[in-house]
Amino acid sequence: xxxxxxxxxxxxxxxxxxxxxxxxxxxxxxxxxxxxxxxxxxxxxxxxxxxxxxxxxxxxxxxxxxxxxxxxxxxxxxxxxxxxxxxxxxxxxxxxxxxxxxxxxxxxxxxxxxxxx
Numbered sequence: 786x787x788x789x790x791x792x793x794x795x796x797x798x799x800x801x802x803x804x805x806x807x808x809x810x811x812x813x814x815x816x817x818x819x820x821x822x823x824x825x826x827x828x829x830x831x832x833x834x835x836x837x838x839x840x841x842x843x844x845x846x847x848x849x850x851x852x853x854x855x856x857x858x859x860x861x862x863x864x865x866x867x868x869x870x871x872x873x874x875x876x877x878x879x880x881x882x883x884x885x886x887x888x889x890x891x892x893x894x895x896x897x898x899x900x901x902x
Contacts, residue, residue, distance in 0.1 A: 813849035821845045 817823060822845075824838030833841060862870075890897040 809850055809853055810846070813846045813853065816849050817842060817845040821849070 821827075824833055824842040826833045826837070826841050831837075886897075
């Protein structure tokens with residue numbers, strides 16, 4: 786499974802685990818601040834100033850870090866299953882999406898402005 790579980794014990798293993806959790810929380814803080822709106826509630830009408838903003842920010846950091854810590858519990862996907870999903874599902878969906886976008890640009894030029902015009 787993991788060689789460091791047998792190689793390191795006591796404080797060395799504790800330092801590795803602590804560094805891993807600090808990294809996870811740092812990524813959650815950056816993701817919350819950069820991509821999830823920071824201290825803003827995200828719903829119009831809900832308070833976002835003062836203590837309420839800090840509560841929103843903390844809730845978003847907690848949700849982000851909780852969702853990333855559960856990845857180790859998820860079932861692993863074999864490489865052949867991942868490749869089959871990519872080729873059989875994701876590539877056709879991307880092709881249809883490209884065609885739909887091209888049709889939207891051609892049929893509704895005012896809705897989809899093109900930068901080269």
